[in-house]
Amino acid sequence: MSNLIDPVAKALAVSGVLAAGSLAVAHAAPALSALNAVRPWLTPELCGYGDTDHVALTFDDGPDPASTPHFLAELDRAGVRATFFLLGRMLVRDxxxxxxxxxAGHEIAVHGYQHRCLLARTPSAVRDxxxxxxDVIADLTGTQPAWYRPPYGVLTAGALATARELGLTxxxxxxxxRDWTATATPDSVHRTVTRRLAGGGTVLLHDTxxxxAxxxxxxxxxxxxxxxDTCRARGLRLGPLREHRATAVAPA
Incomplete structure (x- = not known):
């Protein structure tokens, strides 16, 4: 029996390793969409493309009482509305x-409760x-969010399944x-955004x-x-994702 059991046990062990490896690959594969260079080709539907005369303006990580009110005031002065991807832990503070x-007419969306990379979390922790x-965003703002953006832009299979289950896009x-760095300036942020800015695109900034840094x-x-001013000079409307009609087709 030992001659039979040994190879069977080894085969089962190898298949277990392979299965675990396959599960890990399936779990992590959507994270490739976080790479700006490949996302338009690999997963264009995640780029936030919409009508070619519109640009979606989005902010991550708030709300923060030390900074978000300044953005609210500036957006109000400009007559522009945006989509704010909120962290649950920040919202419960204020x-x-x-x-x-x-x-003020802005759109509220989900950025997660904690700002942690999903690759290091189990599917159940991601879902929770x-x-x-x-739930926190809906309860505290009275608005049902429609969009989900993961921390660092890193998605997993579990995150995609949960978003689908919860009715989030x-x-x-x-x-x-690149406004999160210690060396960022208004000039560098404007230059970096407009380098790839096009009608139908979605802009990521941070209000906290x-x-x-x-x-x-x-x-x-x-x-x-x-x-x-740049968007208006190019004849582009600037607003939230709800006015963007995002599609899976990149602008020409």
Missing amino acids: PGLGRELVA DIARAR PVLWSTWG DCTA PGSWRSALGALPRLV
């Missing part, structure tokens, strides 16, 4: 600010994080400002430094008026 976003954030971005939000705030 639910009134979340309601203020809604009252997204569902908890969705995953969306990343087509251009960003809670997960970034201290004070880095000021670079995005300083770039905002110029970004609005």
Whole structure:
């Protein structure tokens, strides 16, 4: 019997390793969409492409009472509305600010409860994080969010399944400002955003430094008026994702 059991045990062990490896690959494969260079070709539906005369303006990581009100004031001056991807843990600290976003006409979306990379979390932890954030946002703002963007733009199979289950549409971005770095300036943010800015695109900025270099939000705030002017000079409307009609087809 031992001659038979040994090879069977070895085969089962090898198949177990292979199965575990396959599961890990399936879990992590959607994370490739976080790479700006490959996303338009691999998963264009995640780029947030929409009508070619419109640009979706989005902000991540808030709301933050130290910085978000400055963005609200600047957006109000410009007559522009945006989509704010909120962290649940930030919203529970200042639910009134979340309601203020809604009252000002901005769109609220889900960025998760904790700002942790999903690749390091189990599928059940990912589901709990997204569902908890969705529920907190709906309860505290009185608005049912429609969009989901993961921390760092890193998706997993579990995150996609959970978003589908909760009625959330995953969306990343087509251009960003790299406004989270310590060396970012209003000029660098505007230059970086507009390098790849096109009608139908989605812009990623941050209205807080809670997960970034201290004070880095000021670079995005300083770039905002110029970004609005640039879009208008190019004949592009600037607004939230709900007005964007995102599709899976990249602009020409």
